[in-house]
Amino acid sequence: MNEVLAILIAVAGGLAGGLVGVGGGVLFVPALAIFLGLTQVEAESTSLLMIVIVALVGAYRQNGYGNVRIRQALIIGVLSPLGVLIGVAVANNVSERALQLSFAAVALFFAAQLVRRARSAP
Amino acid sequence: MPSPPGPMPSHETLRLAAIGTLAGIFSGLFGVGGGTVIVPLLIFWFGYGERLATGTSLAAIVLIGLLGALAQGGIYGNVHVETGLLLAIPAVLGVVMGTAIQQRIPQRAVSYLFALLLVAIAIELILK
Numbered sequence: 001m002n003e004v005l006a007i008l009i010a011v012a013g014g015l016a017g018g019l020v021g022v023g024g025g026v027l028f029v030p031a032l033a034i035f036l037g038l039t040q041v042e043a044e045s046t047s048l049l050m051i052v053i054v055a056l057v058g059a060y061r062q063n064g065y066g067n068v069r070i071r072q073a074l075i076i077g078v079l080s081p082l083g084v085l086i087g088v089a090v091a092n093n094v095s096e097r098a099l100q101l102s103f104a105a106v107a108l109f110f111a112a113q114l115v116r117r118a119r120s121a122p
Numbered sequence: 123m124p125s126p127p128g129p130m131p132s133h134e135t136l137r138l139a140a141i142g143t144l145a146g147i148f149s150g151l152f153g154v155g156g157g158t159v160i161v162p163l164l165i166f167w168f169g170y171g172e173r174l175a176t177g178t179s180l181a182a183i184v185l186i187g188l189l190g191a192l193a194q195g196g197i198y199g200n201v202h203v204e205t206g207l208l209l210a211i212p213a214v215l216g217v218v219m220g221t222a223i224q225q226r227i228p229q230r231a232v233s234y235l236f237a238l239l240l241v242a243i244a245i246e247l248i249l250k
Binding site for chain 2 (some may be wrong): 006007008010011012013014015016017018019020021022023024026028031032036038041042044045046047048049050051052053054055056057058059061062063065067068069070072073074075076077078079081082083084085086087088090091097099100101103104105107108111112113114115117118119121122
C-alpha cells in the first residue's frame, strides 16, 4: 500500500514538474521519507536523482514544444552552486525560523505578483 | 549611464547569473528546488511567457540537480540509486503528461497554478 502511495505521489510530482516547471522535490521527498522509509537526508539526496531524470525528460519535451532557451538555462544552472554555498553559509548564521518566515514572505509576494500579472495579461 | 542599444548581452547575463545564484541560495537554505525562484524571476525580469519560463527552468534544474546529486552521492553516499530510479518511472510518466497538458491550457492558468504552489510552500514554512 505504501508503495502504491509513493508511486501516486511520484506521478503527482512529475505532473507538477511538467505543469509549472519545478523539479517535483516538494513531493518526492515526502514520498521517499514517509512511504518508503528513507531518512530525511537520504530522501533529499535520492529526490535529487529523481529530479534530474524528471527535469531531463521534461526539458526534452518542452524543447520539442519550443519552450526552452538553452543558453539562458545553462547560465542559471552553472551559477547555482555558488548560490548553494552562500545559502549554506547564511543558514549556519541566521536563525532557521527567521529564514522560514522570510522565504514564506518571498513566496507570497511572488504569488501575488504572478496573479496580478496574469489578471492584467491581454 | 544610458543603456547600449540591442539585446544588452552583458546585462542579460548578469540578471541570469543573479537568478542562478538566488536559485542556489534558496535551494541551499530550504531544500526546495530552484524552480520555485527561477520561474517567477524569468517571468518578472525577462517577460518570458509561462511556457518558456517553465521549460527553461526545467533545463536549468537538470544541471542544478545533477551537481547536487553528484555532491550528495559522491561525498555522502546518501543516494538510494535503485529506489530513485524505480520511483522516477512514474514521475517521468507524470512529467510527460504535465508538459502535454500545459500546452493545451491558457498560459495564465500556469501562473495561477504556480501561485497556488507558492502559497502552499509559504503555509508549510509558516506552520513548521
